[in-house]
Structures are given as C-alpha cells and as structure tokens.
Amino acid sequence: MATGSSDSLLDSDNESERHRKCSTCSSSCISCCRNCRGPKVYHARVVNVGRPSKTQKFPSNRINNQKYNVISFIPLVLFEQFSVFLNLVFLVIACSQFIPELGVGRLYTYWGPLGFVIAITMIREAVDDIGRWSRDRDVNMAIYGKYVRNKEVSVMSSDIKVGDLIRLEKNQRVPADMILIWTSDRNGSCFIRTDQLDGETDWKLRYAIPTTHAFVSRTGHPSSLWDMEAQVYAEAPRQSIHSFEGTFVRTDVNPTSPTDSEASEVSLNIDHTLWSNTVLATGSAIGLVIYTGSETRAVMNSSRVRTKRGKIDQEINNITKLLFCILVLLALIMVALKGFSGSWYKYWWRFVVLFSYIIPLALRVNMDLAKIVYSFMIMRDKSLPNCLVRNTNIPEELGRICYLMSDKTGTLTQNEMVFKKLHLGSVAFASDSMEEVVQGLRNHFTAGSTIGNLSDQLTRQIRRTTNERMADAVLALAICHNVTPMTETYSNPGSIDVPGGESKEAMAMVSNVRLNRIQNPSSPDEVALVSWTATVGVTLVFRDLHRMRLRLPNDSFVEYEILNLFPFSSESKRMGIIVRDYSSKRIIFYVKGADTVMSSLVSYVDWLEDEAGNLAREGLRTLVVASRTLTEEQYSDFAQRYHSAKMSLTDRVEKMQSVVATLETNLEVLCLTGVEDKLQDGVRPALEALRNAGIRVWMLTGDKLETAACIAKSSRLVSRDTPMYIFKSVSGRMEAHLELNAFRKRCDHALLITGTSMEVSKFTCLRFYEHEFVELARQSPAVVVCRCSPTQKTQIVTLLRYHTKARVAAIGDGGNDVRPALEALRNAGIRVWMLTGDKLETAACIAKSSRLVSRDTPMYIFKSVSGRMEAHLELNAFRKRCDHALLITGTSMETCLRFYEHEFVELARQSPAVVVCRCSPTQKTQIVTLLRYHTKARVAAIGDGGNDVGMIQASDLGLGLLGKEGRQASLASDFSLAQFKHVTQLLLVHGRNCYKNTAALALFVIHRGSIITVMQAIFSAVFYFVAIPLFPSFLYVGYATVFTMFPVFSLVLDKDVPDRIALTYPELYKTLQKGRELTFKTYFIWQLISVYQG
Structure with missing residues (x-):
C-alpha cells in the first residue's frame, strides 16, 4: 500500500516541482506568477525513515524573510515611493527643471527636499532589511546533528532535507517539521515550548513513535534506524498547527505482532509532531523531517494580516x-x-x-x-510597565476610540482559578466547609474501603453514603485531566524519596524548575482541580503516557493504567479518559465538561440545571463530572473500532469522535464543581473612567448568561443605577423581531446577550436585523456578550467598525486594577463591550463587579431566541429599555443579527453597556465587524488568549494583554499591555x-x-x-x-x-471622538x- 502511494506521490510532486520552477527572478515576479496560476496545490507524501528521496523534490529549508536583495533594493524602494501620487508629482516637477524653458531656480531647490525624503526612507528600509538578513543568517547557519549510516555528522539548518534524521538537544530550536522518533526519556516523551509558534506559554507533551523508540533503546545507537525498513505517510502540508494525520508503517516485522513496540502500523497525530520554530524543553530527541521551508506549519501561518491605517x-x-x-x-x-x-x-x-x-x-x-516618538514615549512611560507598541502606524487612533470590545477571562478577571464548590446533588461543600471533605475522605479510606470496592459501588443502583459519593467525585477529579507532575533533576538522586521506588529519571523530567512538584498547566481549570484534590488528601504523584499513581488520605497508593485519553477541544467542550484499576481490573470511563454539553450525555438528574445556574450566578465556572464502568467485552469492542478509526487515512477525526460518542451515553453524574476566577482589583474604577470618557464597553465571554450578568454587575461594567436587559433566547426571525422590539423600549439598559442569539451565520439577530441590532446596541450604556467564541469577538469588532464608522479598540487578558481603568474609560465616553464565553449569570456578575455596568445602570437580560419571531419580539422589548445594560447570549444575538441586523445594532449602540455571553470566537469577530460597519466609529478590542486574536485583528485598534494563556493576543495586537488598568493611561493620556x-x-x-x-x-x-x-x-x-x-x-x-x-476628568476625551481636530x-x-x- 505504501509503495503504491509513493509512486503516485512521486508523479504529483514532480508535477508540482515543474510549476515551482516557472520563475526565479525576484520576489515580486514570483508573487505575480503565483497569482496568475492560482494557489499552490499540496499533496500527501511518503517519507522513508533516514533515507531522503533522490527523486522527489521538496522546498529548501533555507529561511529568507528579506524584502529586497542587492540588485532589487533601489528599484523597489523607488517604485514604492513614487507609487504615492504626491511623491510622483514632485518627481515630475523636479525632472521638469532639467528643461531650460521650464526651469525655475536651481535644481537643488526641488531635488533637495525630494532627495531628503527618499534618503530617509531608503535608510529606514535598509536598516530593517539588514536586520532581517542577520536574523535569517543566524537561523540558517545553526548546526544540528544528522544521522547517516553508522555515524553522526553535522549539518546546517538550511541544508536539512525531507527524510533526514535530526538530533535535537535541550533548548534547541526545531529547524523543520518533524515526527518524533526517539527521546532520552525512557517513556519516549518530552516537553516542547511553542510560544514562538502559537503564543502559548505552557509546555506541550510529545511522544515518540513506540516502535522506533523501543528499537533505538534496544540497539543502543540511533544510527541503527538505518537497519529498519519503515515509512511515514504524512498528510499534505496545511496551516493547522493543532492537528496532524499520518501513519507509520514498518515492513520488516511480523504484521500480527501483538506488542506496541513492534507494531507494523502506528497511527500518528499531533502528539507525535515537532513543528518548526518550537523549542525542545527537556532531554534530547531525534526527529524525522517531513516538511521543510515553505511547507512547514510556521511559514504557512506567517501570512500577512490586515494593514491598519489611522483615520x-x-x-x-x-x-x-x-x-x-x-x-x-x-x-x-x-x-x-x-x-x-x-x-x-x-x-x-x-x-x-x-x-x-x-x-x-x-x-x-x-x-x-512623530509616530516613532509617540511609540517611544508610550514604551518609556513608567505608568505603563512592559508596554510594547507593535504597530507604529496608528498611535493617534488611541485618541478616537468609541467602542471597546473586551474579553472576560484573564481580562476583567485574573485567570487564576480557585476551587470553590463541590456539589454532589443532595449536599454541597463550599470553601468554608472543605474540612468536612478532608475528614470524610479520611474516614472513608481509613475504614478499609478499597478502590476495587469503590469501583463496584460506581455501578450499583443503590443509595450510597455521602462519604462514598464524595470519594467517587474526588477520585474522578484526580484522574480525569491532562496534568503531568514534574520535578527537577537533583544532584543527589538517592536523597529523593519517590513513592513506590519510581525511577528518578522518570520523575525528574524538567531541570529548570524547583524541586517541589508542579503541574504541566494544560489549563488553569485543570490545575485548580488537581491542586484542590491534593489539599483534601488525594494527590497525583506520578503520571506518564501509560499510567498514573495517586496517594490516598490513608497514605496508601493506587495505580491506574491509562487506556485512552480524549483531550479537551473547543468544539466538544469536554474531555474524557478510560483507565483500568490495577488492583480490581475494573475499567472506568470518566468525562468532564460544560453543563450545556454534559446535560445531554448523562442520565437525568433533576438538580443539575438549577444548581449549575446557581453556581453561575455566584460568578463561578462550572464543570460536570460523570463516569461509566465498562466490561472487558465492551472495552475490547470499543478499542478495536477506535483503532480502526485512528488508522483511517480520510476523515480520521470525525470517525474517532463518532466511536467515542458510542460510550458517551447514560453517564452517571458524580459531581458539579465551581471554580472562581477572581476579579482584578482595579476593574471597577477603570470601567467607570471609560464610561465617563464616552467609550462604550462590550464584554464578550463564553460563560453562561448568569455568570456573565454577575461579572458585569460586580465589575461595574453595568453601573449600580443601570438596569440590565436580558435578551431572551431566539431561534427564528419572528422571535428575533419581537425581542428587538422589546429591547428598543429599554435602550438605556445595559445589554446582556449570548453569542448564539447574536450569531451572524445562522438564523439569528445579526443575519436578519444586523443594522437594527447594532443601532440598538450602540445606544446601550454597556454590552455583555456571553458564550462568545473568538471568531464572534472578531466579527463584533468588525461589524461595529463598519456600521458606526467610529474607532474601535480591542483588549484581552490582564493583571490588576481593572475597575479604575473601566471607570476612567466610561468617564471619557468610551463604551466598553465585554465579549466572553462564560455563562449568562457569570457574565452579568463580572459586568457588575468590575463596574463595566455602573451601579446606577439597570441591566436588560436578552432572552434566548432561536427564530425570527422570537428575535423580533425580544428586540421590541429591548427597544423600550435602551437605557438598560444589555445581557444577551451568543445564540440569541446570532438570530437577531440574521433577521434584524440594523435594528439590533442601533439598539445596542444606545445601551450603556453590552454583555454577550456564550460567545464563540467567530461571534466576537462578527460583533467587531458589525459595529465598524454600522456605526462608522472606531472600535477597539482587548483580549488575552488565542480565542481573541480574530477580534483583535478585525478591530481598528487591537490591545493584547500578556495573559496566563499565552502571548497569542499580545503578538497579534497593535499595543501590548501588562494589565487592564493601563488602558486608561494609554487611551486617556497618550491617545489624547x-x-x-x-x-x-x-x-x-x-x-x-x-x-x-x-x-x-x-x-x-x-x-x-x-x-x-x-x-x-x-x-x-x-x-x-x-x-x-x-x-x-x-x-x-x-x-x-x-x-x-x-x-x-476623562470627559475631556469625548471631544476627540468626533474627529473635529x-x-x-x-x-x-x-x-x-x-x-x-x-
């Protein structure tokens, strides 16, 4: 099968190479030719392990980011300069002075100023291009180890080819896209840093192919890989850095071999990859090069973003x-x-x-x-520590912002998760009653209950004691996660007491941290849950690819074999794990996820929805944890079907998800958890200042409606005297029409809406009533969008810029002192919109607590709508309360924008604050686009994570915060800030x-x-x-x-x-928003x- 595929790939790649050779003159000519012949078509490939193909041609691995070369520098610079009309006019005037009849004065009178301007431009371009050349040279000349038959040789990064076996050492940059073949860790794992690729600061765990790792470990030398007859099937190059589909095929072993280390076929995914520009964080490794040069993920994702120009x-x-x-x-x-x-x-x-x-x-x-001086002054301002100006073209836009789209998590809150509540249905434990949990677990395990008996109890249909249900829940939280404990390599290994005699090398996976155990922070929520289980006595002490070990309150240890792990994704909104208890041989499937998703997977319980809403109203992030016990026959059948899906070469992800879905039925609810994301200290005054400055703030969050409402109130996004209009859930045109009419009567309310109700692409407000919705939202004093995806954040900023023609800023994630910043922005007349993925209740709570909604501003909770009629009725209801802050779900907003786009925007514009909850990234982008389109005002967006990048790039002014989720938002922004409170200094002082x-x-x-x-x-x-x-x-x-x-x-x-x-006096800012200067x-x-x- 692999050979046949290889022949077809050879033909296709030869054809591709003939196209690639059509032009080699200059970068501009190449670009022109590519545009003429259309986009490049990529093909899948078969790579022989350690044997670069002599017939297949792939791009060179040489990096070249230079804009010019020695020959093209002067012509291209002059062409760019004289493509500007006024410069061309001056050139014609200067050239005319060579004609005696047209000459006026001396030649230097006109050539002097023109030459001065051109000289400054050429010097600037030359300095920038020399810097790019120097950086490219450092990368291209980096030396790596390359394995050939029976030896290791040195090779420069620019000479690496597809099929090479490259050795990587700790803290060394990965030069090309690779498949991980071997690591120095005995388990075949390593950590990589991806901050230069995706902006995320947490380390990623990667695994070597079990077959090759075992082969090298057994032979003792990596060059022995040349004795292995093996191939890797790799998918066609594409942009996605979070997914990969491939297959490892070994042809020199028995295909029926039962062991993983000698398997003839192994399915490859993202966990086996090392993308270019990542850095190996631990140990050493060997990788097989599969993509080079322009076909690497890093280069394919380096496309130019929209060039922003100031008004x-x-x-x-x-x-x-x-x-x-x-x-x-x-x-x-x-x-x-x-x-x-x-x-x-x-x-x-x-x-x-x-x-x-x-x-x-x-x-x-x-x-x-002047812009260079402005940027220098901003970065030197001691009131703005760690501030970076990434776009020097638009500093004056800071003084003309009318709308500010804000993320919630990490922007208005600290993104430091603290476990607050454990709900078991009939009983709940808050932070002040955790001693009861500790004592209950100690009594349960000390009484002699074994894990095997506990697993039996999970399947019984009888009423269990509180201690038993508590133990079930805490064990599930300690098992169902993707957290890996790590410790430092110690100079005296004999002094380290590893439970159960575990290998010191396995425990000491990272050498640049302290000796005490930390977690690989796959997400703040998971770290908070695992840290909490440790405080109550159930501690994760060891974990690798195949097993994990827990310490129980009675100081005994229990081990589980990890059979399958299903990581969390933004699409599924849940994660799962299948483990086998070594002592009882029981197989348990644990799942945890958002209540909106889990409610359809678990057996019916009457308390789940109500208690999830109660926790959300307290501003807590909720997770539902459930489980199911599997028999050996059930798991064997699942494993066989899942392996077949993993080996599929087409639609692999969809097939794997469909197989997992067969297990996600009739799950038993174990507990409901509540995790608090603390509000930053300075949020309230900051939002007050923004409101007084005439800047309208919209909060876009993915949280529940209740959570969004709670945050909007507590942060003072919605002031105390501002009522809040909760936009009802709409799903059709009529519903959207009615709800918009209702909102029209309350345009003084702060608006709270879900991303679904506002969504553009479906039957919702933005699709049918885009203009109306934007006009209404503009009038609202505050806007909170909950359940808001990153794309929706971007769309919101884009739409706001389009409709209002005002300047829109965007900001995400930050540190402390947000309330003063929001107070200042409000006083300056800047309207702040919060776009969040949280629940409605959480979004409302944050909006109030941060003073995004001021104390005296009522909040209008936009009802959930799914159709045109519902949207129509709800908009009519909101129209009567435009003085209310608007709280709306993303679903309802989506419906309104589909049927009544203009009406919704007009109503939202009148609202003093808008909160959009359950807002997806797509909806955030749609909101920004909507406001820009309808209001023609300047729209800013602020965010901290990767889900805010689209919103930030779609806005007139993107503000990124250095958050705990990584640097994606900061790298994509125009201005990078350390904390949200610095927004007031940036806009009200420097912007003005x-x-x-x-x-x-x-x-x-x-x-x-x-x-x-x-x-x-x-x-x-x-x-x-x-x-x-x-x-x-x-x-x-x-x-x-x-x-x-x-x-x-x-x-x-x-x-x-x-x-x-x-x-x-932030009111001074209001005079600038009309652009009368x-x-x-x-x-x-x-x-x-x-x-x-x-």
Whole structure:
C-alpha cells in the first residue's frame, strides 16, 4: 500500500516541482506568477525513515524573510515611493527643471527636499532589511546533528532535507517539521515550548513513535534506524498547527505482532509532531523531517494580516488632494490674469513649480517621525510597565476610540482559578466547609474501603453514603485531566524519596524548575482541580503516557493504567479518559465538561440545571463530572473500532469522535464543581473612567448568561443605577423581531446577550436585523456578550467598525486594577463591550463587579431566541429599555443579527453597556465587524488568549494583554499591555495627546507651505505675474528643512493638560471622538490664517 502511494506521490510532486520552477527572478515576479496560476496545490507524501528521496523534490529549508536583495533594493524602494501620487508629482516637477524653458531656480531647490525624503526612507528600509538578513543568517547557519549510516555528522539548518534524521538537544530550536522518533526519556516523551509558534506559554507533551523508540533503546545507537525498513505517510502540508494525520508503517516485522513496540502500523497525530520554530524543553530527541521551508506549519501561518491605517491618514490624504487641486487652479488663475497668449502652458507649469510648496512633501516624513516618538514615549512611560507598541502606524487612533470590545477571562478577571464548590446533588461543600471533605475522605479510606470496592459501588443502583459519593467525585477529579507532575533533576538522586521506588529519571523530567512538584498547566481549570484534590488528601504523584499513581488520605497508593485519553477541544467542550484499576481490573470511563454539553450525555438528574445556574450566578465556572464502568467485552469492542478509526487515512477525526460518542451515553453524574476566577482589583474604577470618557464597553465571554450578568454587575461594567436587559433566547426571525422590539423600549439598559442569539451565520439577530441590532446596541450604556467564541469577538469588532464608522479598540487578558481603568474609560465616553464565553449569570456578575455596568445602570437580560419571531419580539422589548445594560447570549444575538441586523445594532449602540455571553470566537469577530460597519466609529478590542486574536485583528485598534494563556493576543495586537488598568493611561493620556498633536502637526506643516505660496503669489501678481522665485534657492531648501522643521516638530511633545488632569476628568476625551481636530473646516480656518500671514 505504501509503495503504491509513493509512486503516485512521486508523479504529483514532480508535477508540482515543474510549476515551482516557472520563475526565479525576484520576489515580486514570483508573487505575480503565483497569482496568475492560482494557489499552490499540496499533496500527501511518503517519507522513508533516514533515507531522503533522490527523486522527489521538496522546498529548501533555507529561511529568507528579506524584502529586497542587492540588485532589487533601489528599484523597489523607488517604485514604492513614487507609487504615492504626491511623491510622483514632485518627481515630475523636479525632472521638469532639467528643461531650460521650464526651469525655475536651481535644481537643488526641488531635488533637495525630494532627495531628503527618499534618503530617509531608503535608510529606514535598509536598516530593517539588514536586520532581517542577520536574523535569517543566524537561523540558517545553526548546526544540528544528522544521522547517516553508522555515524553522526553535522549539518546546517538550511541544508536539512525531507527524510533526514535530526538530533535535537535541550533548548534547541526545531529547524523543520518533524515526527518524533526517539527521546532520552525512557517513556519516549518530552516537553516542547511553542510560544514562538502559537503564543502559548505552557509546555506541550510529545511522544515518540513506540516502535522506533523501543528499537533505538534496544540497539543502543540511533544510527541503527538505518537497519529498519519503515515509512511515514504524512498528510499534505496545511496551516493547522493543532492537528496532524499520518501513519507509520514498518515492513520488516511480523504484521500480527501483538506488542506496541513492534507494531507494523502506528497511527500518528499531533502528539507525535515537532513543528518548526518550537523549542525542545527537556532531554534530547531525534526527529524525522517531513516538511521543510515553505511547507512547514510556521511559514504557512506567517501570512500577512490586515494593514491598519489611522483615520487621520485618510483625512490628510483628502486634504492633500484638495491642495493639489488648489495648486493647479491657482496656477491657472495666474496665467488667466496674465493672459492666454503665446506659450501660456509653459508659464502655467512654471507657476505650478513655484507654488508646489503648498503641497506638504515632508508631511509624511514628519508624521512617521512623530509616530516613532509617540511609540517611544508610550514604551518609556513608567505608568505603563512592559508596554510594547507593535504597530507604529496608528498611535493617534488611541485618541478616537468609541467602542471597546473586551474579553472576560484573564481580562476583567485574573485567570487564576480557585476551587470553590463541590456539589454532589443532595449536599454541597463550599470553601468554608472543605474540612468536612478532608475528614470524610479520611474516614472513608481509613475504614478499609478499597478502590476495587469503590469501583463496584460506581455501578450499583443503590443509595450510597455521602462519604462514598464524595470519594467517587474526588477520585474522578484526580484522574480525569491532562496534568503531568514534574520535578527537577537533583544532584543527589538517592536523597529523593519517590513513592513506590519510581525511577528518578522518570520523575525528574524538567531541570529548570524547583524541586517541589508542579503541574504541566494544560489549563488553569485543570490545575485548580488537581491542586484542590491534593489539599483534601488525594494527590497525583506520578503520571506518564501509560499510567498514573495517586496517594490516598490513608497514605496508601493506587495505580491506574491509562487506556485512552480524549483531550479537551473547543468544539466538544469536554474531555474524557478510560483507565483500568490495577488492583480490581475494573475499567472506568470518566468525562468532564460544560453543563450545556454534559446535560445531554448523562442520565437525568433533576438538580443539575438549577444548581449549575446557581453556581453561575455566584460568578463561578462550572464543570460536570460523570463516569461509566465498562466490561472487558465492551472495552475490547470499543478499542478495536477506535483503532480502526485512528488508522483511517480520510476523515480520521470525525470517525474517532463518532466511536467515542458510542460510550458517551447514560453517564452517571458524580459531581458539579465551581471554580472562581477572581476579579482584578482595579476593574471597577477603570470601567467607570471609560464610561465617563464616552467609550462604550462590550464584554464578550463564553460563560453562561448568569455568570456573565454577575461579572458585569460586580465589575461595574453595568453601573449600580443601570438596569440590565436580558435578551431572551431566539431561534427564528419572528422571535428575533419581537425581542428587538422589546429591547428598543429599554435602550438605556445595559445589554446582556449570548453569542448564539447574536450569531451572524445562522438564523439569528445579526443575519436578519444586523443594522437594527447594532443601532440598538450602540445606544446601550454597556454590552455583555456571553458564550462568545473568538471568531464572534472578531466579527463584533468588525461589524461595529463598519456600521458606526467610529474607532474601535480591542483588549484581552490582564493583571490588576481593572475597575479604575473601566471607570476612567466610561468617564471619557468610551463604551466598553465585554465579549466572553462564560455563562449568562457569570457574565452579568463580572459586568457588575468590575463596574463595566455602573451601579446606577439597570441591566436588560436578552432572552434566548432561536427564530425570527422570537428575535423580533425580544428586540421590541429591548427597544423600550435602551437605557438598560444589555445581557444577551451568543445564540440569541446570532438570530437577531440574521433577521434584524440594523435594528439590533442601533439598539445596542444606545445601551450603556453590552454583555454577550456564550460567545464563540467567530461571534466576537462578527460583533467587531458589525459595529465598524454600522456605526462608522472606531472600535477597539482587548483580549488575552488565542480565542481573541480574530477580534483583535478585525478591530481598528487591537490591545493584547500578556495573559496566563499565552502571548497569542499580545503578538497579534497593535499595543501590548501588562494589565487592564493601563488602558486608561494609554487611551486617556497618550491617545489624547497623540491625536491632538498629530492633527496640530499636520495643520502646521500645511500652514508652513501655504504661507510661502501666498507670498510667492502676491510677489508675482505685483510684478505683472512674472514666474520667478521670490527667494534664493538655498532659502527655499532651508525653509522646508532646517529653519522650520524642528520648531514645528516640537509639537509632538506638547501637552495641553497634565496627565493627572486627563485622568481625573476623562470627559475631556469625548471631544476627540468626533474627529473635529482635523476636518475641512479646521483646514480652511488655518488657510485663512496662512493667507493673512502670507
């Protein structure tokens, strides 16, 4: 099978190579040719272990990020510069001076300023490209070990080919995409750091192919892999860094071998991969190269994002176009007054040359230098520690934000999970009663109950004691997770007491941490749960790929064999694990996940939904834990079907999920947990300031409706005196219509809505009533979107920018002091929207506690809607309460936007705050897009995790926080902050100064050129419209550079009010949101001043 596939792949890759050779001239020509022949088609491949193919051709592994080369540098830079219309005009004017009949003054009068601008640009481009060349050289010349027959040789990164066996040492960068063949750990595992690939700071666990790892361990030398006849089938190169499908095939062993170490076929997935640009964190490893160069995941995900340009740039472009028209018209008037006789067109052109200083050639250079200064001042501000400016093109946009889309988890909260409640149905244990849990577990296990008996009890249909049910729940929490304990390698291994005589090497997997045991933080929730089980006496002491060990309260140990692990995914919203108890041989399937998903998988219990809602109203994140005991026959049947699905070459993931779904039926509920994500200390004052500044804040979260409402109130996103309108769940057009009408009457309410109700792509508010929804949401004082996905966050920002034409900022994840920041933003008139994936109750709680919804603002809970009629009725209800803060689920918002997009936006705009709960990443993106489209206002988005990247990139201004989930949001943002409280300093102080000073700088530069143009016009008119210069040539050059540049440029350092006053009175920010600092009106006023002074 593999050979046949290899032949077909050879043909396809040869064909692909013929296409790749069509052009090798320059990067611009290559890009043009690729555009002409369409997107490149990738094919799957078969890679022989250790034997690079001599017939198949793959991309070189040389990295080349240079924009230019020695030959193309000058032509490409000049082409880019003169593709700008005004620069081209100046070039034509300067070239015309070589013609004697058109010459006015000396050549350096016009070539001097033009050359000055071009020289600065060329120096900047050269410095940037030299930096890129230097970084590429360091990467390409990195030395790695390569295994060939019977020896190891050195090879540069740029010379690595598909099929090579590469050795990696600790802290070494992975040079190409690889399959893990062997590790120095006896279990065949290692950890990698992926922060340079996906921005996540937690370490990822990877596993070597069992067959190859056992083979190398047995032979004792990696070069023995050449004696193995094996191939790896790898899928076609694609962008996804979180998935992989492949198969390892060994042809020199018995296919019926029962052991894993000698299996003839092994299914490969993401756990067996080492992507390029990741770093090996532990031990040493050997990898088989499967993708190189442009086909690696890192390169395929390095596509350019949308280039953001400030609105002030567009306004200046419009003014300069007007100036060009004035130039042409003024020259024509001078010729007309002189008389159209003889070669009048020569005189007309000479007047164009004389008056050309009215066009601010140096304005672009001044503005670019000003933006660099602004960025430097922001990063040097001691009030903004660790602040990074990643986009120097738009610092003045900080002063024109009207809407702020905010994530909840890690942005308004600390993203530090603390276990708070354990609910068993008939009894619940809070943080103040954990001693009862400790004592109950101690009594249960000390009484002689074994794990085998406990497993029997899990299947009995009789009433159990509280201690027994408590033990079941705590054991499930200690087993069902993806946490790995790690310790440091110690200088005296004999002094380390490892329970059960476990290998010191197995326990000491990481050498750069302290001796005390920590967890591999797969997620803050799981670490919180495992840490809590340790505090009550059930401790995870060891875990590897195949087994785990727990210490019980009676100091005994119990071991489980890990049969299967089903990791958590955002699509399934749950994770599962199948384990076998070594003592009783019982097989147990544990599952934990969101209550919305688990409710359909478990046997009916009457308390689950109510108690989940109660926990959410307290602002807690909820998880349902369930289990099912399997017989040997049931598991054997499942294992066979699951293995067949894993070996499938097509639709592997879907087939595996369908097999697992057969086990997820009639699960027994063990417990309901509540984990608290503490609100940051400064959230409330910060949201108050934003509200007073006229910035409307929308909270977009994936939490439940109740949780979103709780957070909105507690954070003061919704003020105390602002009522909250909870948007009902809608699923159709009529429902959306009615709910929008209801909301229209309450536009003063803060809006709370779920991502589903707002979703664009389905039968919901954004699809049918997009404009209406945005208009309503704009009026709301606060908006909270719960159950909001990362894509939805991005869409919300995009839509808000589109509809309002206002500037929109986005921010996610942060540290402390958020309340003062939100207070300041509100006082400045900036409306903050919170987009979160939490429940409705949690979102409402956070919105209130953070003062996103002020104390005096009521909150409108948007009902869940699923159809057009429901959306219609609910919007009508909200229309009557537009003064309420709006709380809506993502599902209901989706319905409303499908049928009544415009109506919903208009209502939401009027709301003082909007909270969208159950909001998916897609819905976050849709909300941003919606607001930008309908309001034409500037929309900002703030977030901390990978689910906020789409929202941040879709906004006018993206703010990323360095969160515990990683650096994805920070890397994708325009401005990176350490804490949410810094938003007020960034927007109300630096944003205000940047915008006012940039507008003043632009007007002064235009004013400078207009004055000398007026003087020249008067001079020519007095002397019978003669076309000769007023001043000597060197004075013209000096006037535009030395004499006036530094005094005018000093405007960038100007401050009309001290920083303390700008923060104390955030209302000063409101005057900037309408963009009146630089308009045609202000331009004409300055022109009148120029005429007077000239």
